[in-house]
Amino acid sequence: MTETARATPRLYVETQAVGDIRLLIPLLNAQSPLLWIRKGQGMAGLGTALRLEFSGADRFTAACEAWREVAAAATVHDPLDSPGTGLIAFGTFAFSAKSAHSSVLIVPEVVIGKRDGVFWVTRVRVLAEGESAPASPTAAGPTARGEVRSGGHPVPPATSFGPEYRISLLPGEAKPDSYREAVEAAVGHINAGELEKVVLARDLVGHLPKDSDLRRVLLDLALGYPDCFTFAVDGLVGSSPETLVRVYHGTVSARVLAGTISRGRDAEADHDQAVALATSPKDQDEHRFAVASVMNALAPHSRTLIASELPFTLKLPNLWHLASDIEGTLSDGSTSLDLIASLHPTAAVAGTPTQDALRLIDELEPFDRGRYAGPVGWVGADGDGEWAVALRCAQVDAEGTITAYAGAGIVSESNPEREYLETRMKFRPIVEAFG
Numbered sequence: 001m002t003e004t005a006r007a008t009p010r011l012y013v014e015t016q017a018v019g020d021i022r023l024l025i026p027l028l029n030a031q032s033p034l035l036w037i038r039k040g041q042g043m044a045g046l047g048t049a050l051r052l053e054f055s056g057a058d059r060f061t062a063a064c065e066a067w068r069e070v071a072a073a074a075t076v077h078d079p080l081d082s083p084g085t086g087l088i089a090f091g092t093f094a095f096s097a098k099s100a101h102s103s104v105l106i107v108p109e110v111v112i113g114k115r116d117g118v119f120w121v122t123r124v125r126v127l128a129e130g131e132s133a134p135a136s137p138t139a140a141g142p143t144a145r146g147e148v149r150s151g152g153h154p155v156p157p158a159t160s161f162g163p164e165y166r167i168s169l170l171p172g173e174a175k176p177d178s179y180r181e182a183v184e185a186a187v188g189h190i191n192a193g194e195l196e197k198v199v200l201a202r203d204l205v206g207h208l209p210k211d212s213d214l215r216r217v218l219l220d221l222a223l224g225y226p227d228c229f230t231f232a233v234d235g236l237v238g239s240s241p242e243t244l245v246r247v248y249h250g251t252v253s254a255r256v257l258a259g260t261i262s263r264g265r266d267a268e269a270d271h272d273q274a275v276a277l278a279t280s281p282k283d284q285d286e287h288r289f290a291v292a293s294v295m296n297a298l299a300p301h302s303r304t305l306i307a308s309e310l311p312f313t314l315k316l317p318n319l320w321h322l323a324s325d326i327e328g329t330l331s332d333g334s335t336s337l338d339l340i341a342s343l344h345p346t347a348a349v350a351g352t353p354t355q356d357a358l359r360l361i362d363e364l365e366p367f368d369r370g371r372y373a374g375p376v377g378w379v380g381a382d383g384d385g386e387w388a389v390a391l392r393c394a395q396v397d398a399e400g401t402i403t404a405y406a407g408a409g410i411v412s413e414s415n416p417e418r419e420y421l422e423t424r425m426k427f428r429p430i431v432e433a434f435g
């Protein structure tokens with residue numbers, strides 16, 4: 001199912017430290033941005049040095065294998081050796097093994113990054129057949145094809161934003177009534193003892209005029225949701241609060257979210273909402289399934305693995321979530337790609353038991369989720385990386401069609417209207433960013 005290049009391309013990669021970079025988003029390409037930031041820190045990508053596509057049930061294992069080969073064949077000069085420096089790929093994976101949408105790893109020609117007061121630029125090019133890689137770094141790094149450097153400055157220039165736009169997103173394949181009916185049907189299956197939890201989503205669609213500047217949407221998301229990962233990979237744009245997995249030098253961490261309530265109108269009502277969420281048996285049930293699925297997936301790869309005993313309430317501008325942080329040390333040298341293969345799909349986005357939930361999603365959701373609820377993030381040459389669950393997001397395709405998705409965890413106590421309203425809250429970041 002998965003296409004692999006005949007010969008592994010040999011990449012030549014140079015990272016250099018640069019002076020202060022203020023904002024990453026204005027440096028991006030307006031129509032095909034590559035971005036991964038949280039709290040203003042992260043990486044922006046320009047151009048494509050290498051694109052690897054995967055599909056089907058083996059999309060994760062094929063990506064692990066292909067990335068290992070690409071990393072092994074690459075020559076990397078990276079004096080900084082920190083998360084995100086050196087060779088990296090941005091990635092987005094389809095939710096379903098049956099999806100018609102591709103899963104991709106993209107190595108940009110240029111990566112501009114900032115983290116903990118360190119600023120860097122990485123340049124990448126594919127070596128020609130027979131060409132040997134420079135043994136030591138060239139002063140300003142390899143110049144990407146066709147790029148004109150302004151005054152020899154290593155950071156590509158910011159460009160001004162294109163015209164403003166306001167786009168309405170309207171119900172797509174799943175109309176509000178059919179969503180409520182699907183929730184009701186799911187509760188029936190749960191009460192019949194067929195499964196314990198299923199996550200059902202609905203979609204909104206809109207159209208982005210040709211040549212619209214997607215950086216406007218990213219800026220809105222990044223400023224409005226600074227504690228979330230704001231991402232743009234291959235047309236998938238969004239701001240996710242949920243860390244699927246982070247791997248760094250043999251440690252592993254994740255943030256599991258499941259259980260949601262609206263924000264209160266004033267401080268007191270808001271506090272009451274948080275207490276109501278933290279003490280709701282329905283939300284605790286939903287959450288327990290989600291934590292268990294992540295712990296079970298990580299346990300075989302970990303020497304130690306700890307989740308907080310009780311979930312905490314995570315405040316976002318549009319809602320409260322029940323959250324649990326998980327931390328551990330790896331026992332088997334798994335890369336972040338190996339771990340997303342084990343983790344996906346968690347009970348926070350599929351349900352419990354997984355296979356029954358996936359079957360019911362196929363039956364009750366009238367669309368292909370594409371990359372929604374799949375892993376989105378980045379991986380480095382050593383396999384370390386950071387992946388979020390692609391939530392609060394939309395896919396913008398080549399014709400400008402925007403498809404946004406939001407879902408809710410259904411358990412036996414679920415109420416169709418409340419679950420519908422929960423998806424409305426979850427759509428807010430993306431609806432407001434395009435609107």
Ligand SMILES: C=C(O[C@@H]1C=C(C(=O)O)C=C[C@H]1O)C(=O)O
Pocket residue numbers: 199201242257258259260286321348349391392405406407408409410426
């Ligand atoms: C499915 C979504 O969110 C997931 C489901 C949640 C829930 O059911 O409470 C909460 C956070 C996410 O894990 C979504 O945002 O579309």
